[in-house]
Each structure stands twice: as structure tokens, then as C-alpha cells.
Amino acid sequence: MAVSIEDIKKLRKMTGAGMMDCKNALAETDGDIQGAIEIIRKKGQAVAAKREDRDAAEGCVLAETKPGFGAIVALKCETDFVAKNESFRALTKTILDAAVAASAKSLDEVKGLKVDGRTIEELITDEIGKTGEKMELGAYEWLEAPTVAAYEHLGNKLATIIGLSKEGIDPYVGKEVAMQVAAMNPVAATREQVPAAFIEEEKNVAIEKTKAEQVQKAAEAALRKAGLNPNHFDSEDHIASNITKGWLTEEDANRGRAIMQEAAEKKAANMPQQMIDNIVNGRINKYYKENVLVEQEYHRDAKITVGQYLDQTEKGMTVVDFKRVNLNQD
Numbered sequence: 001m002a003v004s005i006e007d008i009k010k011l012r013k014m015t016g017a018g019m020m021d022c023k024n025a026l027a028e029t030d031g032d033i034q035g036a037i038e039i040i041r042k043k044g045q046a047v048a049a050k051r052e053d054r055d056a057a058e059g060c061v062l063a064e065t066k067p068g069f070g071a072i073v074a075l076k077c078e079t080d081f082v083a084k085n086e087s088f089r090a091l092t093k094t095i096l097d098a099a100v101a102a103s104a105k106s107l108d109e110v111k112g113l114k115v116d117g118r119t120i121e122e123l124i125t126d127e128i129g130k131t132g133e134k135m136e137l138g139a140y141e142w143l144e145a146p147t148v149a150a151y152e153h154l155g156n157k158l159a160t161i162i163g164l165s166k167e168g169i170d171p172y173v174g175k176e177v178a179m180q181v182a183a184m185n186p187v188a189a190t191r192e193q194v195p196a197a198f199i200e201e202e203k204n205v206a207i208e209k210t211k212a213e214q215v216q217k218a219a220e221a222a223l224r225k226a227g228l229n230p231n232h233f234d235s236e237d238h239i240a241s242n243i244t245k246g247w248l249t250e251e252d253a254n255r256g257r258a259i260m261q262e263a264a265e266k267k268a269a270n271m272p273q274q275m276i277d278n279i280v281n282g283r284i285n286k287y288y289k290e291n292v293l294v295e296q297e298y299h300r301d302a303k304i305t306v307g308q309y310l311d312q313t314e315k316g317m318t319v320v321d322f323k324r325v326n327l328n329q330d
Helices: 005-015 019-028 033-050 086-101 107-112 120-131 171-184 196-225 236-244 250-269 273-291 306-313
Strands: 058-066 069-077 136-144 147-152 158-164 301-305 319-326
Touching: 019 033, 058 086, 058 147, 058 158, 069 086, 069 147, 069 158, 069 319, 086 107, 086 120, 086 136, 107 120, 107 136, 120 136, 136 158, 136 319, 147 171, 158 171, 171 306, 171 319, 196 250, 196 273, 236 250, 301 306, 306 319
Parallel strands: none
Antiparallel strands: 058 069, 069 136, 147 158, 158 319
16 A cells, blocks of 8 residues: 555654655555554664664763752764764753652662653654664763762763752852862762772881882982982993983993982882871872862862852851762863
8 A cells, every 4th residue: 555655754753664664664664654663663773783782872961850860861873973963962851850759879760760651762763763873871970969960072972960068059069079079080079988998008107108109209319319319320221321422421321320229128118107108198188189079179269179169158057078070081
């Protein structure tokens, strides 16, 4: 039977599939709309299976909040062209709306949610059939707090949510802190949230770095005292090069090596523990200042920290938690 343009338009509106796909599906089912829908959905399943081994590196990241709850969804695809497609963005928003409405607390829970009788996974498969690209839920993050705020960066590749410890806070304040998270990529909201094992590893690195620096300073001071230029002895390759250029004699090179070794051994054996501890503590405090959200410089006023900004806004207020999803490399 002949397929009417009205039925094609109707099917396209219902499924989002292309005009020719709708026409062919209706022709195959003799105009049966429900049968044509099933054909289009099966096509999506077939395309999904065929594209399973492809890399979905692009996508759309959106964030949304409701009182006391916020979430971020990243729907991934293969190309930026599809990522910017309105239908793809609308699907991402549909998934996020469903997740927030259900206060979903895991990616698996989101995948099992239903919209108009169909699961999220089925909706994604339908979209795959329209575009011919692999798609997948790349990330889902959520948090609960007295006040929750969100920020979506231009281009929808990066989004953040933050939770504040007090209710009824001006949305501008929450968005400011969420923007700080997007820009500065902190590792934790407070010192207490930084894993102890991570700080222990940082301390070990700082101790070894401090010892190496102190030994190097002692060796350089000994070379200068002997009338030798420390810059000529910063590596064995450099020493050899300087000999070739005539800037060092073999005798001076050997003397310099001996001086450095003696100075290094003496310094390593007599390094004050208190000095090491003070330097290491300084390095760790610097790490906190750069990587802990409430201790970072506030992005609009470097004279205060994020924690001070929040305390000035509402006495005693701090950040409970934050989440950040970025499809691009930081």
C-alpha cells in the first residue's frame, strides 16, 4: 500500500527517526504505525550491537538540582557533531530529569529508570538508531546537602554540583562555588576528606624531595668554596660536555665529583629532622591550599579563600561535598 506523508511525519515525530527510515518502515508494515516503531527500534538495537567496539569520547554533560539533591549526567557519543545535536542534548536532559526526580543514587539505577514506559537504556538505543553512533552513559554523580547548586560550563563538556552545609542560601553563592570547582578542580572539599593514605604518600614524596634538595645545596656550596662552578657539575653528561668544550679539565672534573660526594654524604648523615619536618609541613600545607576547595583562593578575590567567602556569606557555612564531571582532559 502507498505510504502517506502524514503517516511518515507522525512516525518521525514519535520516534525521531529520519524520513526515509520512517517511510521504509511503514512500507514494510503496510502502514502499521506500531509495527513500524518496532522495526525502527530493532534497527537501533542492531546499530548499537555493531558499534559496540567503537570509542565514545564526545558527549554532553548536564547538571540539575532540586531542594537537597543534585546530579550530573554525561551521555557519550562518538563525534562532536552528534554531541551538539538537539535530539541528543534533549535525551541527555530527559535522562537527567528522570534521575533527579527519582533521587537516583547509582548509574545502574539510572539505567533502569523508565520514561513513558521505556527504560533509559532503551531510549539510548533508539537514539543510536537515529544517528548510527555508539552512545553510552559515561558518568552519573549525585549528592545530598541542605543546599545544592550546579554549574554547567559553556559547551556542555564539564559540569559540577556542590553541597553547602546550610539551607536557604542565595543561589548565586552556590553557583560561585560550583564554578570554582569547575575551574580549579580540587581533590576534596575539606582537609578531612583527603584520604589519609594519599597525604602519607605526599609526605613521603616531600621528604625525599626535601632531602635531595638539601644534599644538592650542600654539594653546590662545597663546589663554590673550592672555586668550582656548580653549573658545570649538574649532571655527568654536562660534565663530559664541559670537558669537551675546554671549560673543565679532567682533574677539575674528578676533584669536583669527589667534593660533591663528600659533601652529599656528610649532609645526608647530619640532616636535622626538625628542619625536614618544617619543610615537609610547609609543602603539605601548600598542597592543601592548592587542592582543597575551602582552602583555595576564591576565584573572584585572591585575598580570601573559598572557605572565608562562605563564612562571610553565612557564619559557619562550609562545603559538604562536590562532584565534577569533565569529558575533556584537565
